[in-house]
Amino acid sequence: MTTKEIYEKLGTFAGQNAGDEAHAWVLAHAQEFPEEVRDEIVFQFSVDAMLKDSAETSAIDAMKKQGLEAMDAIERIKSQLQDRLRVLDLKDQLAK
Amino acid sequence: MSIIEGLKKDLDSAADAKKIPKPEEINKTPPAFLGNDKGRGLFAKYTENLNDPAKMSLVAQYNAQDPNIDLNEFVELSNQFGESLAAAEALAKKMDSKFVAQLARQCPEFGKYVKTFGSEKVAKIWQEKLPELMARDPARFENIKDAIGKYEKRRDDADRKITQKAEKLGIQPDQYASIMKMDNAKDRGEAMLTVVREKYVGFTGGLKRVLGKLGNTEYNAGSIAEMGRKDVEKAILEMNTLLKDLCVPLLELMNDKDSEPGKAFRGELFGNREMFSSSTKEVSFTEAQKSFPKFEAFKADMEEKWASVPAGSIDADDFRDGYIESELKRFGAVSGKNESAIVRARKSLLEFEASGITLP
Numbered sequence: 097m098t099t100k101e102i103y104e105k106l107g108t109f110a111g112q113n114a115g116d117e118a119h120a121w122v123l124a125h126a127q128e129f130p131e132e133v134r135d136e137i138v139f140q141f142s143v144d145a146m147l148k149d150s151a152e153t154s155a156i157d158a159m160k161k162q163g164l165e166a167m168d169a170i171e172r173i174k175s176q177l178q179d180r181l182r183v184l185d186l187k188d189q190l191a192k
Numbered sequence: 193m194s195i196i197e198g199l200k201k202d203l204d205s206a207a208d209a210k211k212i213p214k215p216e217e218i219n220k221t222p223p224a225f226l227g228n229d230k231g232r233g234l235f236a237k238y239t240e241n242l243n244d245p246a247k248m249s250l251v252a253q254y255n256a257q258d259p260n261i262d263l264n265e266f267v268e269l270s271n272q273f274g275e276s277l278a279a280a281e282a283l284a285k286k287m288d289s290k291f292v293a294q295l296a297r298q299c300p301e302f303g304k305y306v307k308t309f310g311s312e313k314v315a316k317i318w319q320e321k322l323p324e325l326m327a328r329d330p331a332r333f334e335n336i337k338d339a340i341g342k343y344e345k346r347r348d349d350a351d352r353k354i355t356q357k358a359e360k361l362g363i364q365p366d367q368y369a370s371i372m373k374m375d376n377a378k379d380r381g382e383a384m385l386t387v388v389r390e391k392y393v394g395f396t397g398g399l400k401r402v403l404g405k406l407g408n409t410e411y412n413a414g415s416i417a418e419m420g421r422k423d424v425e426k427a428i429l430e431m432n433t434l435l436k437d438l439c440v441p442l443l444e445l446m447n448d449k450d451s452e453p454g455k456a457f458r459g460e461l462f463g464n465r466e467m468f469s470s471s472t473k474e475v476s477f478t479e480a481q482k483s484f485p486k487f488e489a490f491k492a493d494m495e496e497k498w499a500s501v502p503a504g505s506i507d508a509d510d511f512r513d514g515y516i517e518s519e520l521k522r523f524g525a526v527s528g529k530n531e532s533a534i535v536r537a538r539k540s541l542l543e544f545e546a547s548g549i550t551l552p
Contacts, residue, residue, distance in 0.1 A: 119301070119304075123304055123305070123308050126308070126309070135317050135320075135321070136321070138305060138309060138314070138317055139317045139318065139321045139325075141305065142302055142305040142314060142317075142318075143325070143332065143336055145299070145301035145302045145304065145305060146295070146299055146301070146302040146336065146339055146340075147335055147336065147339060148301050149298075149299035149300060149301045149302055149339075150299075150335075150338075150339035150342060150343075157342075157346055157350060160350040160351075160354060160442060161350060163354075163438055163442045164350065164353055164354065164357070164442075166438060167357060167435055167438055167439065170431050170434050170435055170438070171431075171435065173416075173427075173431055174428060174431035174432070174435075176416045177416060177419075177424050177427050177428045177431065178428065179416075180416050180417065180419060180424050181421070181424050181425070181428070183417075184420075184421050184424065
């Protein structure tokens with residue numbers, strides 16, 4: 097595949113704003129590209145892929161962080177309840 | 193002759209010939225990277241992208257060996273670039289095949305490139321091109337540097353804590369593992385959603401109830417001190433259930449990044465805005481909503497449309513065609529004349545189906 101053909105194909109994807117399709121096409125056909133062009137395109141597309149992953153990861157990380165905070169809150173309540181149980185046990189023992 | 197000595201000699205010659213002030217006259221030492229072709233080349237590329245006209249003018253003066261160049265400012269600008277170049281080269285050095293393979297495990301989209309071309313090849317490309325990226329597009333380079341930094345932190349942070357919590361609670365994600373062994377992606381997706389929905393019934397309601405009690409001071413230190421044994425024991429069991437109900441989905445979220453069940457699970461999570469809302473704690477879902485606006489809009493739209501269809505009056509194919517047509521209208525396309533819109537519409541439909549919500 098010539099550089100011109102690759103350029104035109106990517107231009108078509110760009111015109112359609114079809115980023116996902118462009119990624120899939122590059123992955124499927126990159127072995128047919130001239131080496132220098134392939135390296136450049138693989139680099140640019142893999143950078144793009146990592147930034148896309150990063151956006152999703154940030155959202156998932158926020159979810160995990162919120163989940164951990166909620167678990168900490170529940171554990172604090174549980175700890176207070178366990179203290180109360182120990183107090184009740186002690187009172188029962190003293191009453192015997 | 194060292195790079196600095198060579199550069200000094202060049203500058204001295206130029207200064208003599210063009211009356212450019214010598215570095216020692218302005219009490220500055222030019223950065224070493226300007227003493228080699230690579231450094232000069234990158235600096236020239238970088239400065240082509242400068243938005244500041246004053247800086248561009250400065251570089252143009254330098255390139256033209258203008259005797260009026262302000263070497264002081266030029267050296268400062270070069271030093272700033274030198275710092276960015278050092279950061280880029282340090283990051284490039286870090287991107288060996290082992291590190292690239294680690295990133296691939298955490299970044300599914302990036303991982304596709306590593307799987308196709310191999311971690312060594314991708315590492316070689318990144319090592320070679322990262323400094324160039326910094327030179328050509330500093331903003332994009334900064335984004336990549338931040339993203340990689342986040343992955344490194346993430347590897348050591350939330351996942352580790354979630355694992356520790358799971359171990360403490362004695363949770364073994366067997367259910368998750370058995371689901372993942374199913375051959376058919378759709379079966380796995382539906383099975384995972386069943387699990388998630390079951391968890392939500394307990395989790396969402398339970399967490400809201402408990403945090404609601406906190407908000408109403410039912411579970412504050414004073415009220416706990418007044419509780420009797422039966423209530424305390426019941427409440428501790430409730431806390432244990434809540435902890436497990438929360439930890440299992442987090443474990444699943446942590447371990448399942450690219451499969452259809454994983455995507456469906458996240459879709460469910462982000463679709464459930466009420467999950468962490470309570471009278472005592474309001475958690476922003478802005479980030480999540482930003483990342484999944486299409487899914488939520490799509491899901492809501494699909495549910496609304498399906499709800500309006502009388503039971504038994506339409507079959508699945510008609511419903512799909514009807515939905516694709518409505519998507520085409522949304523994209524402003526005329527049916528049959530805009531292939532990309534059709535592709536996007538069909539893709540959206542597949543995404544919806546991947547969410548595990550079964551069409552009739």
